[in-house]
Amino acid sequence: MTAPSHRETxxxxxxxxxxxxxxxxxxxxGDGIGDLPGITEKIPYLARLGVDLIWLxxxxxxxxxxxxxxxxxxRAIMPEFGTMDDFDTLLAAAHQAGIKIMMDLVVNHTSDEHEWFIQAKSSKDNPYRDYYIWKDPAGYTERGEPIPPTNWIAAFSPSTWEWEPTTEQFYLHMFSVKQPDLNWENPTVRQEVYDLMRFWLDKGVDGFRMDVINLISKDPAYPDDPAVAAGSKTDSLGMVANGPRVHEFLQEMNREVLSKYPVITVGETPHVDTADGLLYTGFDRGELQTLFQFEHMGLDGNPNPALGKWNDTRFKLVDLKDTLSRWQNDLSGKAWNALYWNNHDQPRAVSRFGNDSPEYRVLSAKMLGTVLHCLQGTPYIYQGEELGMTNVYFENIEDYKDIEIHDAYRKLVGSGLVSHEDMLRYISQSGRDNARTPIQWKAEAHAGFTGGKPWLKLNPRYTEINAEEALADPGSVFYHYxxxxxLRRQHPxxxxxxxxLLDPKDEQVxxxxxxxTGASEQETLLVIANFTDSTLERTYQEPAGEHTLLTSNYPDDTQNTLRPYEAKVYLYQA
Structure with a gap:
């Protein structure tokens, strides 16, 4: 990849x-499930918003x-979503509108219904056997039951190991039992992955978001997880994160595939720090261009490690500033970061980091957008974020569809660690289905998402929060985004x-x-954001030169007085 400096981008x-x-x-x-023609229908909406690229x-x-x-x-499209012709139509429509398409590359694991795994589990000498990770039992119980090779806990099940009785071995799955991990030590597997990447790139897609890509290299010793042994762990993903050959594998991927196409890449990388970030996305590393890290996503986690993320406490702004600032400073000039408040795996930003009450939802949603888009890195908008969509509360656990939610409910409520009532509250705060309720297009039946029954219940706030209302209101979150x-295009x-960072210990602002730098080295931006519902007074040293108010979420400027959730950006030109 080209190594930019501060003077070029x-x-x-x-x-x-x-x-x-x-x-x-x-x-x-009308089948209640979003699909590719539905996305194509909304390309004009996305073009109006102004985004450059879609991650599917x-x-x-x-x-x-x-x-x-x-x-x-x-190499096939999910039938519920449409056909390959539908995808080609979407890709062409997006490109015509000047919007690129990034695919989701999920190659740490496959489905257990993939033909590779069907073949692999049939016998130990099948040619596909080594496409996956198989281990003999560590022993047998007194009742003759096989003991898993390690004590690892999977993200969506009690163990990362599933017994396959036909061949009498365990296979590894860091997530669900239906998601067996691929064996990246096998060079044939890596070539299979590179071939499928070329398939999509040759069709004209513009890049890849790579799912849990830093888990692909496992420690060949397969040691036990000490945190599980101590009873203080909800999963063992950290045991396989940043494995011994992961950088070798990514450099090979870049060398054989990515470097040969004009692509954009971002890797999802749990359990990383800024030193890891420099390795994965360093301009001179030949691996990835950007990465998703999760440090700021863990700031409101439960202090009890046995409960993991399930919690309803709020983050502390000082911690958030410290985390985001560390990533800003440590990668600056050397690597590149992805900027995000939420995605399909995270709660809604305005409910988590802002205030989703009717009084402050719009203001705080705009404030969060301002803070994020003015940082260094690539900003990501998750669908509905531009409308200020909020978390949801369902009273019936069965109304939630997410595998992670139901697994956590079984583990925590079933064991007596958490009450049913508390768990529903935690799910409303932390569950992934908060991000997955259908997009609220209109204040009509099924929010204009479908003519049928939605696959997941709607957020009942769709009558007040929807795209039709936002597009009709010049002061909406949509137009602020x-x-x-x-502004990002106009101001390099x-x-x-x-x-x-200014005032790192300020708990409110x-x-x-x-x-x-470069052509803009005589310029300075001052970004100020009040994260509270209080009116505050703040004074900051002004940079040299004349200044302009570039953007604000209030119609006027009260200078040193910061109103609830006020966010404003000044441009100084010496």
Whole structure:
């Protein structure tokens, strides 16, 4: 990849990305499930917003045990979403509108219904056997039951090991039992992955978001997880994160595939710090261009490690500033970060980091957008974020569809660690289905998402929060996001300026400078955001030169007085 300096910007650093979770975006045929023609229908809406690139969550053929992240055929479209012709139509429509398409590459694991795994489990000498990771039992219980090779806990099940009685071995699955991990030590597997990447790139897609890509290399010793042994762990993903050959594998992928196409890449990388970030996305590393890290996503986690993320406490702004600032500073000039508040696996941003009450929802949603889009990195907008969509509360656990939610409910309520009532509250705060309720297009039946019964219940707030209302209101969250995207194009300092945090111990206000470089070195941005519902007074040292108020979520400027959830950006030009 081209190594940009502060004085130039590579093309892949410039886009604003919009993530689409196809199942919940727009249904075109009335079956209650979003589909590819529905996305094509909304390309003009996305063009109006101004985004440069769409990231599609998986659209491949899948039994849908984990909503498409269990793939049974990488070269076929999930029938519920449409056909390959529908995809080609979508790709052409997006490109015509000047919007690129990024696919979701899920190659740490496949579905157990993929032909590779069907063959692999049939016998130990099958040619596909070594496509997956198989181990003998560690022993047998007094009752003759096989003991798993390690004590690892899977993300969606009690153990990462599933017994296969036909061949009398365990296979590894870091997630669901229906998501067996691929064996990246096998060079044939790697070539299979590279071939399927070429298939989509040759069709004209513009890049890949790579699902849990830093888990692909496992420690060949397969040691036990000490945290599980101590009873203080909810999963063992950390045991396989950043494995011994992961950088070798990614450099090979880049060398054989990515470097030969004009692509944009982002890797999902749990359990990383900034030192890891420099390795995965360093400009001179030849691996990935950007990465999703999760440090700021864990700031409101439960202090009891046995409960993992399940919690209803709020984050602390000082911690958030410290985390985001560390990533800003440590990667600056050396690597590139992805910027996000939410995605298909995370709660809604305005409910988590802002205030989703009727009084403050719009203000705080705009404030969050301002803070994020003015940082250095690639901004990601998750579908509905531009409308200020909120978390949801369902009283019946069966109304939730997410495999993670039901697994956590069984583990925590079933064991007596958490009451039913508390767990429903935690799910409303932390569950993935908060992000997956269908997009609220109109204040009519089924929110304009479908003419049938939605696959997942709607958020009942669709009558007040929907795209039709937003597009008719010049003061909506939508138009604020539209302005932020336009400002990023107009002012290179928003892309390549360096970062300086102000008042790191301030528990109420997030303020920072962006210092211009290259052609914009005489410029400075001052970003100020009140994260509270209180009126505050703040004074900051003004940079040299004349200044302009670039954007604000209030119609006027009260200078040093910050109103509830006020966010404003000044541009200083020396």
């Amino acid at each position: 590579a093309w892949w650093q410039e886009p604003v990305v919009y993530q689409i979770y196809p199942r919940s975006f727009k249904d075109s045929n 969550s998986p659209i491949y053929k899948s039994p849908n045990h984990d909503n498409g992240y269990d793939i049974s055929d990488y 539209q302005q932020l995207i336009a 300092i928003m892309v390549n300026g360096t970062y300086e 997030y303020a920072y400078y962006r210092h211009g």
